[in-house]
Amino acid sequence: MRKILILIAAILLQSACTSQTAIIKEEANVSASKEEAPVNIILMIGDGMGVPQISTAFYFEDRTSNFERFKSIGFHKSSSTSHWITDSAAGATAFSIGEKTYKRAIGVSADTVPKETILEKLQDKGYKTGLISLTSITHATPASFYAHVKDRDMHEEIAEQLVVSNVDFFAGGGKKYFNQRKDAKNLFKELANRQYNVDTLALSKSNASTKNAFILTEEGLPSKNRWSW
Template identity: 65%
Template sequence: MKNIKKIIALSVISVTMSCGKTSEEKQNNATEVTEKEPLNIIFMVGDGMGIPQVSSAFYFGEHTPNFKQFESIGLSRTSSTSHLITDSAAGATAFSTGEKTYKRAIGVSSDTIALPTILEQLKERGYQTGLISLTSITHATPAAYYAHVEDRDMHEEIAKQLVDAEVDFFAGGGKKYFQNREDGLHLYDSLLAKNYKLDTLELSKPDAKRRNAYLLTEEGLPSKTKGRGDFLAEASQAGFDYFQANKKPFFMMIEGSYIDWGGHAKDDEMMIQEVLDFDKTIGVVLDFVKKHPNTLLVVTADHETGGVSIGKAYDESGKEIPQQVQVYFNTDQHSTELVPVFAKGQGEELFRGIYENSEIYHKLMQAINEN
């Protein structure tokens, strides 16, 4: 009987200690969750970049493409509400708001109602925000993150809304939409009044104590084949330096704009060089992600351009060259191909599979909220 009582007593003590430990562990876990750093989001758009364009980096580059570093890969369907074949405006609006809309719409629904964007929502949560583009900063892809207009060509109104949006760091072209405007407004003055460091000459070192605006060309920057240099990679690094100096979480969208333009022009060399430049920038971003594990990188495209395929190469006599391939264009317009989605970092597993482009917004928000 004494042994039975002893066993019962030990069992009670064991259970009590176990319960206390579980309670303590729960408290520790709750503390860990509370102390977790908010998730940085880097979203890269290779405008016009389908699977064949990505493939070109493996056949025409001198090094192993940075695309190969991704293990979480999916596909997205790009159609808009009005057209099976979308444009960059509707595509970017789906990314930024989680809702599909009509072709040419910027930040508005199919009923032209303004939709809150991920950039605006994260800014309200205390995030820093950034936009980088090779085109005018008022062009469709970057505009969809801060503007709300019925048509993508409303550049002057989009520029005005950019000033009001107070994006912390932006770099691209588009000077002409900020000065010498039809409405007579001088938006350079407006940016300075909003405490921006404004540089219209070069990608200078950011001022960590102010917002930073780089408007470097009248319209878009030159293509890679016209001597652009490493602007995309350098601007991305400058953005990271700025955000890190302020020690706050950030959202940044980076657009490799001219992959699309190479497709429209049926210019294989331009397309290849733009893909390689985009891939080089991905390398810079991946280096940042590796050093800062509280970061999620997603790389995708708004649509494919050119109906591109990579096939046999032939010499002047029509004989196949066994160790070479060449780019073929089926069209000079966008296509309705599914486009790739690459993800790296916390929450990357959410981006595997096949889904609508609008789902990317929801997956990003899920990753942020689960962190």
């Protein structure tokens, strides 16, 4: 046993420098990977942003496009299961559930079966989630990440599902789907009962200690050229 221990000690002494160097490199790599880990992940979806729109950015004026800062750029077939030309609902649902579906579908498969979205998966893992839209927050694109309905125009049903979705922060338009409903419900009160900071007038700041709901216009928000800066 003593000879074995001496032999092990000799091997360890011979490799001490190499091992120490390896440990230092490994610790440096771990440290670097921790530093490079993203704090937040933002998925930005531009309405109608196809290849022509993106390629235009590369040739606009005499400056470098921000798209050239991306290390990777990919392409995907945008057709839905029912049409060659997709719409916002099927397009966003493909992003949110990871599979194609029919035109006008929100968070459901081609057979209208509700599917777990990436937002819901992240919530299950303890991540905070948020949605911002320049249209109604019940519009097809944002809705596809938290709602599950068979048609994109079911705005009142979509708004109800948003109330119980536990999204930590959302902002956009669509007030009428919350307080001018056919069933006479006031979903703003329900949000307040769920401890949301609710703002429909753009008077408050986001409160990090609670969930926040900013619904600021009846439908979509004004386009940027109508704001005064």
